[in-house]
Amino acid sequence: MIQFTNVVKQYSNGIKAVDNVSLRIEQGEFVYLVGPSGSGKSTLMKLIYREEKANSGKITVGKYILQDMKEKDVPYLRRYVGVVFQDFKLLPKLNVYENVAYALEVTGKSKKDIKKRVNDVLALVDLRHKIHQYPSELSGGEMQRVAIARAMANRPSILIADEPTGNLDPETANDIFRVLEDINLTGTTIIMGTHNDTLVNRYKHRVVRINDGKIIRDDYKGAYNERD
Ligand code: ADP
Ligand code: ADP
Secondary structure (H helix, E strand, O other), X not given: OEEEEEXXXXXXXXXXXXXXXXXXXXXXOEEEEEOOOXXXXXXXXXXXXXXXXXXXXXXXXXXXXXXXXXXXXXXHHHHHEEEEEXXXXXXXXXXXXXXXXXXXXOOOOOHHHHHHHHHHHHHHOOOXXXXXXXXXXXXXXXXXXXXXXXXXXXXXXXXXXXXXXXXXXXXXXHHHHHHHHHHHHOOOEEEEEOOOHHHHHHOOXXXXXXXXXXXXXXXXXOOOOOOO
16 A cells, blocks of 8 residues: 555755665554664655655555656645654644644535544544643643644544654653554554654564665564564
8 A cells, every 4th residue: 555666765965865665565554664863764754745756766655656646636645644743843823623623624624524523533642631722831742642633633544653752751652652553553554763662662563674775674573673
């Protein structure tokens, strides 16, 4: 359902961030992307939601063939693929409800449907009680849960999380991994870039290790580091 075939992404400064990557991810998988800073994890994820375009190779995401995709179709891809970031990227002037509803308003849903979906998705991340708060009034873990709710609002098939726990303390990071596990159990594919070896080893899933833009290990048994 996600297929990379010989994908290359070279930035205009000459850096090859993704170097001839082939990778297949099935619907419902949970995949960790690990590797040192600057190894190409974010770029690989950006290619999936078409924040960046590949220079060569083929990328298929669900029914979308990205190298043939027209700009006008990108918003549909963005409903199929939800994204969360290390720095949450919430809109500071909107409250929790509005931050999540915003993702739905552009899709032309009725007010009633939006209200129902916002409430459901905030219940999923256990934050209905904070619905009227503003981002500045929330903890880091709560902000990330709002960001996850927003990313899930349009019922994406795929949720991409680029170091979602990078700014969080260990206990809060553990809570976020558990929220993502719950979402995965409902059938959503999860692709997560992370440096959190402790939690990768605790919540075992497929581990894809990247170095210098290349996949150097792909381990379905799931351990952060190579075992002896
Ligand atoms: P990671 O997520 O593993 O830290 P990135 O995908 O962010 O890796 O970066 C991979 C390489 O591409 C790094 O050398 C980085 O400096 C470079 N890079 C990332 N984004 C850009 C960009 N927009 N322009 C030029 N080089 C970039
Ligand atoms: P991350 O590791 O989470 O990708 P970075 O700090 O590497 O975050 O990148 C932050 C932003 O700067 C990203 O949008 C990335 O594309 C861009 N960027 C990263 N490295 C470079 C670079 N060498 N030249 C230009 N832009 C870059």
